[in-house]
Structures are given as structure tokens and as C-alpha cells.
Amino acid sequence: MVEFEFTDEQRALREVARDVCTRSAPEEEVRRLMGTAEGFDRAVLRRLGSDVGLLGLAVPEEHGGAGAGLVELALLAEETGRTLLPGPLVGTVALAVPALLATGDDAVAKELLPGVVEGTTVLALAATDDRGGWAPAQPSVAAGAGGRLTGEQAHVLDGAAADALLVLAAADDGPALFLVDGDAAGLTREVQSGLDLTRRQARLRLDGVVARPVGSAAAATAAAAVATARRTAAVVLAAAAVGSAQRMLDSSVEYARQRLQFGRPIGSFQAVKHRCADMLVDVEHARSAAYHAAWAADAGTDDPELAADLATVVTAEAHLRVAKSTVQVHGGIGFTWEHPTHLHYKRAVSDAALLGGRAAAAARLADAVLEPA
Amino acid sequence: MTTTAPLTHRDLVADTARRVVAEHPPESTPRAEFLGACFDAGLAWVHFPRGSGGLGVEAGLQDVADSILQGAGGPVPFSINPMGYGMAGPTVVEHARPEVAAELLRPLATCEELWCQLFSEPGAGSDLAGLATRAVLDGDTWVVTGAKVWTSLAHRARRALLLARTDPDAPKHRGLTYFVLDMTDPGVEVRPLRQMTGAAEFNEVHLDGARIPDTHRLGEVGDGWRVAMTTLMNERRAIGGGSSRRGSGSIGAALQLWRERPDLRTPALRDRLTALFALADAARLTGERQRVESGDRPIGPEGSIGKLVGAELNQAVYDFCMDLLGVEATLYGSYDPPDGVDDETDEHAGPHDVQRAFLRSRANTIEGGTSEVLRNILGERLLGLPGDIRVDTGRPWREVPRG
Numbered sequence: 001m002v003e004f005e006f007t008d009e010q011r012a013l014r015e016v017a018r019d020v021c022t023r024s025a026p027e028e029e030v031r032r033l034m035g036t037a038e039g040f041d042r043a044v045l046r047r048l049g050s051d052v053g054l055l056g057l058a059v060p061e062e063h064g065g066a067g068a069g070l071v072e073l074a075l076l077a078e079e080t081g082r083t084l085l086p087g088p089l090v091g092t093v094a095l096a097v098p099a100l101l102a103t104g105d106d107a108v109a110k111e112l113l114p115g116v117v118e119g120t121t122v123l124a125l126a127a128t129d130d131r132g133g134w135a136p137a138q139p140s141v142a143a144g145a146g147g148r149l150t151g152e153q154a155h156v157l158d159g160a161a162a163d164a165l166l167v168l169a170a171a172d173d174g175p176a177l178f179l180v181d182g183d184a185a186g187l188t189r190e191v192q193s194g195l196d197l198t199r200r201q202a203r204l205r206l207d208g209v210v211a212r213p214v215g216s217a218a219a220a221t222a223a224a225a226v227a228t229a230r231r232t233a234a235v236v237l238a239a240a241a242v243g244s245a246q247r248m249l250d251s252s253v254e255y256a257r258q259r260l261q262f263g264r265p266i267g268s269f270q271a272v273k274h275r276c277a278d279m280l281v282d283v284e285h286a287r288s289a290a291y292h293a294a295w296a297a298d299a300g301t302d303d304p305e306l307a308a309d310l311a312t313v314v315t316a317e318a319h320l321r322v323a324k325s326t327v328q329v330h331g332g333i334g335f336t337w338e339h340p341t342h343l344h345y346k347r348a349v350s351d352a353a354l355l356g357g358r359a360a361a362a363a364r365l366a367d368a369v370l371e372p373a
Numbered sequence: 374m375t376t377t378a379p380l381t382h383r384d385l386v387a388d389t390a391r392r393v394v395a396e397h398p399p400e401s402t403p404r405a406e407f408l409g410a411c412f413d414a415g416l417a418w419v420h421f422p423r424g425s426g427g428l429g430v431e432a433g434l435q436d437v438a439d440s441i442l443q444g445a446g447g448p449v450p451f452s453i454n455p456m457g458y459g460m461a462g463p464t465v466v467e468h469a470r471p472e473v474a475a476e477l478l479r480p481l482a483t484c485e486e487l488w489c490q491l492f493s494e495p496g497a498g499s500d501l502a503g504l505a506t507r508a509v510l511d512g513d514t515w516v517v518t519g520a521k522v523w524t525s526l527a528h529r530a531r532r533a534l535l536l537a538r539t540d541p542d543a544p545k546h547r548g549l550t551y552f553v554l555d556m557t558d559p560g561v562e563v564r565p566l567r568q569m570t571g572a573a574e575f576n577e578v579h580l581d582g583a584r585i586p587d588t589h590r591l592g593e594v595g596d597g598w599r600v601a602m603t604t605l606m607n608e609r610r611a612i613g614g615g616s617s618r619r620g621s622g623s624i625g626a627a628l629q630l631w632r633e634r635p636d637l638r639t640p641a642l643r644d645r646l647t648a649l650f651a652l653a654d655a656a657r658l659t660g661e662r663q664r665v666e667s668g669d670r671p672i673g674p675e676g677s678i679g680k681l682v683g684a685e686l687n688q689a690v691y692d693f694c695m696d697l698l699g700v701e702a703t704l705y706g707s708y709d710p711p712d713g714v715d716d717e718t719d720e721h722a723g724p725h726d727v728q729r730a731f732l733r734s735r736a737n738t739i740e741g742g743t744s745e746v747l748r749n750i751l752g753e754r755l756l757g758l759p760g761d762i763r764v765d766t767g768r769p770w771r772e773v774p775r776g
Contacts, residue, residue: 004665253756268759270745273752280751281678285655288662313647314655366647369620370631 001299004291006071013057013072017079020052025085027340033086034197038161040087042119048087049119055093056117058232060101063113069298070232074239074290081240082247084198084343088122091158094233096123096166099177102225103215108179112164124162126153126180126204127226134356135226141169141206147213148186149178149206157354159202160189166214167206168226177222178211185209196350198343230355231308235297237351238290238311241319244344245286248326249279251341255330272329279325282318289314306368312361316352323348382430383437389414389428390441399446405483408450411442412482417450417458421466426478433670450484456526457481457488460604461534468551468591468600477532477553489530490604491521491554491578496775498739499746501536502545502598503765503775506580508537508552515539515552515585517560520577523740527563527576530556535585536601538770539594545770549597553589560584570732571708605742617661622683623690623730624653630694630727637697645693649686656682674754681747684737691731702728 006014024044033040049055057072059065066072073093080089097116100109100123115121129140132155141151149169159165163182168175180187186209192201215222253276256267266272289311296307323345327334334341352358397410411417412426416438421427443449451458461481465474480486497504506519517537527533533554540548554561560583565573592600620628631638631646660679663672695702706725738744752758765773 002665004662249756253758256758264762265759267752268761270749270761273758273761274745274748276756276758277681277748277751280756281682284659284675284678285652285682288658289655291662292658310651310654313651317651362644362647362651365651366643369650370628370643370646 001295003295003299003301004288006075010072010075014075014079016052017054017076018082020048020054021079021083021085024048025080025083030084030086030198030343037191039191039198039200040161044085045087045122046119049117053117055089055119056113058093059097059113059117063109064117065113070235070294071291071298073232073236074294077236077239078243078246078290081243081347084244084340084347086198088124088158088161088200090199090233090236091124091156091162092116092122094236095125095127095157095229096162098232099125099127099166099225099229100214102220102228103177103222104220105214105216108212108214115163122158122161122163124156124159124165124202125168125226125229126156126159126165127168127229128153128155130154132201134360135168135223135230137175137223139168139170139175141167143169143171143176143178143211144208147178147211148208149180149211150208151206153204153206155192155201155354156204157199157201159204160191160200165204167204167211168222169211171213175222175226177214177225179214180206180209180211184211194350196343196346198347199350231297231305234308234312234355234361235290235293237354238286238293238308238315241315241348241351242283242287242290244347245279245283245315245319245322248322248341248344249276249283252276252279252326252329259331266329275325275329279322282322286315286318303368306365309361309365309368312355312358313365316348316358316361319348320352382428383434385428386416386419386430386434386437387441390416390438394442394445394447399442399448404448405485407447408483409479411438411447411450412479416442417478417482418462418466421462425466425474426462426482427466431668431670433664433668448484450482453484454481454487456490456530456534457484457486460490460607461488461532463607464534464551464591464600464604465553467603469553470588473553473588481532486531487526487529489524489527489533489556489578491524491527491533491535491580492601492604493521493523495520495522499743501601502549503770503773504536504538504549505775506535506537507541508539508550508585510539510587511584513587515550515587515590517552517554517580517583517585519580521580522566522575522577524563524576524578525574527556527578528565532556533578534604536597539597541771542769543595544767545765545773546598547595548770549601550594551591551597551600552585553591554580554583554585555589558583558585565710567710568733569735570729571710573710617657619654619657620650622653623687623734624650626727626730627690627694627697630697634697637699642693642697645696649690649693652682652686653690656686674750677742677747677750677755680742681744681751684744687734687737691727691734694727695731698727702731704728 054076056065057068061067112121127135129136130152141149143149165180167178167180169178186207188205190203192203194201256272257265259266293307293311296302297304326341330341333339393410393414397407399407415423415428417426419428419430419434419438420432422429465477492501494504508515508517533556535552535554536549538548539550560581562579564577566575566577567573663675704725705728753760
């Protein structure tokens with residue numbers, strides 16, 4: 001497995017993903033779904049799942065998936081980022097599934113994963129505190145007698161739509177993961193009005209909710225499972241940022257070629273052309289860092305933790321800079337509601353703060369490379 | 374069966390390299406003899422035709438040969454004769470008449486003849502096609518008069534790639550012709566050019582009636598610009614190659630300084646170094662990805678990304694190092710040139726090498742294509758944006774304002 005060298009199967013997968021995302025999420029459909037209660041179309045989720053098999057890419061074959069890895073998931077994410085396809089992919093495929101697999105709980109996996117693969121089950125990983133802080137050492141939800149959960153969590157990705165949630169809660173022996181049904185008694189979920197209208201976050205209130213412990217004693221601890229999930233999701237967000245940034249670069253270049261001012265295309269002015277050149281550099285760097293992190297996870301070409309943090313730092317900054325430049329190149333139209341640029345810009349701002357945020361990733365990266373043990 | 378062909382070529386290159394190493398053990402073979410054996414075996418430039426230092430295979434396979442030859446302790450000819458290997462070889466093989474190429478290539482490859490490049494002039498930098506050095510035909514000999522600048526290795530070079538104006542009445546790109554100049558000609562005078570580091574890494578070359586036989590013209594009269602493009606594309610490739618090991622190059626120097634001097638650390642500097650590391654590693658990975666994606670083909674204009682980023686990164690890294698050093702950065706070893714002309718590089722051992730590298734890095738965004746020109750290349754060649762509106766198109770060179 002040579003890093004950056006895609007197999008024929010991976011190339012074909014990219015085409016399938018691009019095709020289904022393009023057909024499922026034209027801009028007017030994205031805008032329509034932004035205004036709906038759930039924020040996505042369950043029929044599209046089933047199409048991604050049972051029709052084209054994209055939701056089970058990184059699910060082991062024994063649970064009905066394709067048994068592929070993060071490189072494949074990154075290719076899918078890049079296409080969802082390009083189109084801003086609304087749906088609970090991050091919560092389900094990038095967070096809950098890797099967390100569940102890391103716990104080694106076969107019984108729960110057997111129960112939940114076939115539905116994920118089919119696109120009929122939405123999952124979420126609730127590993128935040130009541131202000132949205134990521135994976136606290138002392139969770140703001142506590143497991144009481146009989147495994148009943150009480151507490152609050154905020155900024156839970158896809159938490160409102162989830163049919164089942166993996167909830168990180170403080171138990172007797174430290175943080176542990178519990179499975180909670182979406183319609184469990186005592187669970188209230190409130191969609192948090194988002195800056196990015198294409199992703200959904202929820203605030204959870206648990207009041208004595210009945211829950212099942214998840215995880216086998218022999219497998220990773222809850223903290224390690226959550227860390228694996230975060231790392232996987234960070235790579236998925238990084239790849240999605242690449243797709244979104246590439247889309248904005250394409251749009252900026254097209255506009256700079258067509259838009260005439262002072263009797264010439266604005267792209268012939270160096271001030272605009274050089275801005276586009278810098279956007280190209282950002283997109284290429286982001287792509288390299290995101291793919292590298294995927295290969296590091298699948299093939300061990302690098303420390304997966306370091307590579308994921310590097311990908312977060314590089315792609316988040318590139319995505320933001322490209323988004324700002326896209327507004328600037330488009331001029332007034334780029335600031336309007338009707339133009340799609342603001343949707344990508346808000347995605348860039350929002351994603352840079354998820355999963356603990358890019359500042360935390362930069363801090364981990366610094367610890368790893370500046371003063372190595 | 375085209376999919377298996379590159380494997381065959383790869384095996385051919387590897388087998389040939391192993392044979393050269395076996396027959397001419399690098400540790401006991403004089404340098405010129407070893408490099409001559411490499412040339413004769415077709416390993417100097419593997420993509421050149423057989424008999425001209427190549428095997429007629431994909432250029433990307435050069436790494437296969439170099440890793441075997443240099444892994445066995447062989448010399449790195451590119452570092453001895455950079456303009457020769459990087460630019461002159463590819464230009465000569467493509468544009469010289471065969472008997473001239475046969476005369477020039479082998480001594481170039483053995484490094485018995487070093488090469489330099491006479492392109493830039495005091496009045497022609499980024500606008501290279503506006504250059505003013507004149508070449509006039511006298512019988513079957515060209516007589517050249519003018520001044521060239523920023524010439525590395527001119528004081529030691531036996532031969533030069535020269536671009537000169539042969540028709541001042543033609544539009545600028547169409548009045549140029551390309552030559553190979555013998556640097557021992559009495560009409561050639563080389564003067565060291567001192568730079569802000571104090572050293573003289575480059576030269577000015579004054580040409581006063583230097584003579585070149587017409588046989589040493591590359592390409593047709595008036596076709597020099599097209600020939601020069603071969604040279605320049607190879608130059609950007611040579612400069613933009615980049616390093617493939619994490620933490621090598623200038624960022625490695627900064628990381629080392631950070632580790633050695635915990636007394637100088639501040640949180641703000643730590644954030645800056647982290648951002649620089651991330652940028653350096655993203656650039657490194659992008660170079661790796663381009664190499665994989667281009668396969669055995671040479672890297673195209675996308676290689677300009679590496680040159681652009683590497684130059685600006687170098688400057689930012691040394692800015693950081695100077696800020697880290699604080700008041701210690703205000704010292705400088707010596708501005709005296711070591712002895713006349715210095716063949717220095719960025720790797721200069723000494724107590725104040727950070728300061729020297731810091732000053733040297735100012736040239737990075739100018740040499741080998743300014744960052745402004747590189748951004749134009751990315752914008753126009755890779756993104757397809759329209760060119761700027763020009764005031765010199767179609768006008769005779771003589772009438773275009775210069776200065």
C-alpha cells in the first residue's frame with residue numbers, strides 16, 4: 001500500500017460517491033433540507049446505505065459492511081464536503097461506529113451495525129460535557145443505581161436524529177460508555193440552532209434514563225474508544241474540508257474568468273490571480289494532510305494520532321482561508337444569502353471548532369513534535 | 374501489456390546501476406572515472422537516448438539509479454555540477470546538433486567541465502525575454518557583447534548556457550538565440566558579486582566581443598526563447614524538489630534550535646513554531662503526493678507549488694529563529710568573504726549560521742522565479758486564469774521601454 005496511490009477500487013468508489021452525492025444534494029435540495037426539522041432526508045441515507053453501500057465502508061464484513069478503512073471513508077467524506085450533503089454521517093459513521101467497534105462489544109455491534117450499513121439506523125456519540133467540551137475526564141452525565149443516567153450534554157453531533165446514542169457517563173470505575181435508545185423515557189433532546197445549517201447538534205438532558213453498559217472488559221476503555229472515534233472523525237472532517245475547499249476554489253476561478261470589471265476579466269489582475277494561486281496551495285496542502293492521515297490510520301505510514309492532528313490543523317486553516325478568499329473574489333455576490341459561498345464558509349468556521357477544535361489539535365501536535373520525549 | 378513495461382524499465386535501470394557499482398567500486402574509483410562509467414552505462418540522465426548518457430526510459434526512474442549509485446558511496450554529481458546536470462544536460466540533449474552534444478555531454482557528466490547559466494541581466498530579471506546582450510554574426514562566428522548577473526559558479530565553470538539578442542527589431546521573444554559559450558574565451562570577464570550576507574555566491578559576467586562558433590548555437594536563430602523554456606522548466610524542477618524526510622531542511626534547523634535552547638522559549642514562539650511545522654510538513658507531503666501521482670513522468674507546472682511555498686517557508690522559519698535568539702541574533706560572525714568567491718550554500722557551519730541563513734533566505738523568493746512569477750504560473754497554467762494585459766506584445770524589442 002503506497003501512500004497516496006489509490007487502487008482501481010478506490011478510484012471507482014470515488015466516482016460512485018461523487019455521483020450519488022451530486023445527485024442527492026444539488027444546492028436547492030441542501031437549502032430545502034436546511035429548513036426541515038431533522039435536517040436531512042432519510043431516503044437519501046438509505047440510498048447511501050443499502051443502494052450503493054457507502055455507509056458500511058468501514059464496518060467489518062461480519063457486521064454486513066465492506067471492511068474497508070479510513071482511506072475509503074475519506075474519499076466519501078470529500079464528496080460529501082464538496083456537495084455539503086446534509087446527513088448524520090459524522091455522528092453515525094465517523095464517531096459512533098468506530099467508538100462501538102473499539103469497545104469490542106459484539107452483541108451491541110450485531111444489534112446496531114446492520115441498520116447503519118442499510119442506512120436505517122442513525123447513531124450519535126455523546127462524549128461532551130454540558131457546555132460542549134469534548135470528552136471530559138469527569139463527564140457531566142453520571143451513571144446511578146441500575147445504570148440509570150442523569151445529566152446534560154451539549155453540542156452532540158446528530159444527537160437529535162439518532163435512533164440510539166452511545167453516552168459517555170461517569171461510572172464507579174471512571175468514565176464508561178452506555179447505550180441509550182433515542183426514545184428512552186427521561187431523555188429530552190433539543191436541536192441547537194446552528195451557525196452551520198448543514199450540520200445538526202443537540203443538547204441532551206437525561207433524567208434517570210435506563211441505559212445498557214457498552215464494552216467488554218478485555219477491550220479498550222471508554223476513554224480509548226472515544227479517542228479512537230475522535231481521531232477517525234477528525235480525519236473525516238479533514239477530508240470533507242478538502243472537498244468543500246476544492247469546490248470553493250473551482251467556483252472562485254470560474255467567477256474570476258467570467259466577471260468583467262474595467263473591461264477585463266478580474267482574474268487577469270494579479271491581486272485576484274495571486275489570491276487564487278494561494279487558494280490552490282491551501283487546497284493541495286489540505287488534500288495531502290487529509291489523505292496522509294487516512295493512510296497513517298490504515299497502513300501505519302505515520303503515527304495516526306500525530307497525522308490526524310496535523311490534518312486538523314492544516315485543513316481547518318486552509319478551509320477557512322479558502323472560504324474567506326472565496327467571499328472576497330466573488331465581491332458583493334459572495335456576501336449574499338442566495339450565493340452558496342456562505343454555506344461553505346459557515347461549514348469551515350463550525351468544523352474548525354468541533355471535536356475539541358483545532359487549537360487543541362495544535363497543542364497536541366506541538367507536544368508531539370517540539371519537545372519529543 | 375503496457376502496464377508491465379515500467380517494471381521492465383525499472384529492472385533495467387536497477388540492474389545497470391548494480392553492474393556499474395560492481396565494475397567500478399566507488400571507494401576505489403576516481404570520481405571522473407566513476408561518473409564517466411555512469412554516463413556510458415546510461416545512468417547520468419536515464420531518460421536521455423542511449424549513447425547520450427541515458428537509457429531512453431522514464432525520467433522518474435532516475436531515483437532508482439541514484440539511490441543505488443549513491444547508496445554504494447558514489448558521488449552526487451548534481452551537487453558538484455548543478456547547472457550542468459539540472460539544466461545544461463537536458464537543454465543540450467534536446468537542442469544541440471548531435472556531434473556537439475557528443476562533445477559536450479560526457480565532460481559535463483564527469484564534472485570535468487562545470488557549467489553556469491548566463492540568463493539574467495541587470496535590466497532583465499523576471500522579464501528575461503527583455504534581455505539586451507547582443508550577439509552578431511561575423512562569418513561563421515557569433516560575437517557577443519553585454520553583461521550578465523546572478524551567475525553561480527561562473528568563476529569555475531568551463532561552459533555557459535547563454536541567451537542573447539540576435540534581432541532587436543523583432544518582438545522580444547522572437548529576437549533571441551541560445552548558445553553554449555566557452556568561459557575561457559578572452560572576451561569573458563568574471564567578477565564576484567557580493568551579497569548582503571557578505572559572501573559572494575554569485576558573479577557578474579561581462580562579455581566584450583566573446584566569440585562563439587555557430588556550431589555551438591542551440592536551436593534556430595530567433596528560437597532561443599523556446600530553447601530557454603527547456604532550461605527553465607528543469608531549473609524549477611531542480612529547485613522545487615523538496616525534502617522527503619519530516620523535519621529536514623530549514624524547519625529542522627528551527628526544531629533543533631528550539632530543543633537546544635529551552636531558556637529562550639515563550640508560549641507565543643511555541644505557537645509560531647507549531648504553525649511553521651504544520652506548514653512545512655504539509656508542503657513535504659504535497660511533494661510526496663505529487664511524486665506518487667506523476668508516477669514515472671516528470672513533475673509538471675504543479676512543481677511550482679513546492680518552490681513557492683519552500684521559499685516563503687524558509688524566510689518565515691529564519692524570521693522565527695531570529696526572534697527566538699533575541700539579542701543574540703544581533704551578532705554576526707564576519708561579513709568578510711572567505712576568500713574571494715565563495716561557493717556557499719545555506720548549510721554554513723559556524724556560530725552565527727542562523728543569522729547568515731536568515732539573511733540568505735531573502736533571496737529565496739527572488740531566485741529561480743520570483744514568488745510573483747510563480748503565482749502567475751499557478752494562476753495561469755494550473756488554474757487557467759487569463760494572462761495580464763501587456764504593453765509589449767508584438768512591439769519590436771528596440772521600442773519597448775527598459776530600465
